Amino acid sequence: MTERRARGTSPAGRGDRRTSRAARSRPSHLDSPGRPAAAKRTTRRRPESTAGGKRKPSGKLTRNEHTILGLSTGKAVILAAVLCGLALTLAVPTRTYFSQRAEAAALAAERAELDADLAALRDRRAKQQDPAYIRSEARDRLRLVMPGETPYIVQVPGIEAPAPPPMSTRQAAPDPWYTDLWRSISEPDQEGPR
Numbered sequence: 758m759t760e761r762r763a764r765g766t767s768p769a770g771r772g773d774r775r776t777s778r779a780a781r782s783r784p785s786h787l788d789s790p791g792r793p794a795a796a797k798r799t800t801r802r803r804p805e806s807t808a809g810g811k812r813k814p815s816g817k818l819t820r821n822e823h824t825i826l827g828l829s830t831g832k833a834v835i836l837a838a839v840l841c842g843l844a845l846t847l848a849v850p851t852r853t854y855f856s857q858r859a860e861a862a863a864l865a866a867e868r869a870e871l872d873a874d875l876a877a878l879r880d881r882r883a884k885q886q887d888p889a890y891i892r893s894e895a896r897d898r899l900r901l902v903m904p905g906e907t908p909y910i911v912q913v914p915g916i917e918a919p920a921p922p923p924m925s926t927r928q929a930a931p932d933p934w935y936t937d938l939w940r941s942i943s944e945p946d947q948e949g950p951r
Contacts, residue, residue: 823830884890895901902908 824833826833828836892903900908900910
């Protein structure tokens with residue numbers, strides 16, 4: 758009941774049409790040790806044909822395959838993945854670059870403002886070291902006079918001080934009920950126990 762298969766045959770009894778790598782790598786004058794290559798069984802491949810007897814063009818796309826920008830679907834997907842990877846790789850450094858540029862611009866504006874303040878303070882310090890400026894400020898602000906001078910204060914009616922606003926006759930609105938309730942809970946009773 759055991760059936761021996763001949764070398765190079767398939768279960769259906771037909772010869773195997775594929776040649777192995779080992780057979781291709783052997784020298785052409787010997788097929789196996791001691792057997793010449795002429796004894797080797799030659800098989801031809803039948804050209805694969807389609808339904809109409811025409812061969813399929815090997816390098817061109819068929820109608821079933823779609824193209825995107827001249828690329829097959831698989832190549833377009835790979836290209837899109839590579840582009841997305843590049844975009845994600847460059848997104849963080851680009852964001853960092855622009856945020857640092859904005860921060861540098863803000864710091865430059867702050868430095869210019871501080872330089873202007875520093876220049877104003879230096880001018881003020883230079884003025885305050887001048888004795889004539891000190892005398893004029895003491896006269897204007899503190900109403901001080903030099904020894905031997907007589908101070909005069911001129912008072913014009915109506916300029917002294919503005920009149921206080923008249924008291925309002927409008928009564929204050931009563932507190933809402935919850936304010937009175939809270940006051941009655943939080944403050945102890947003033948009358949004492951009854």
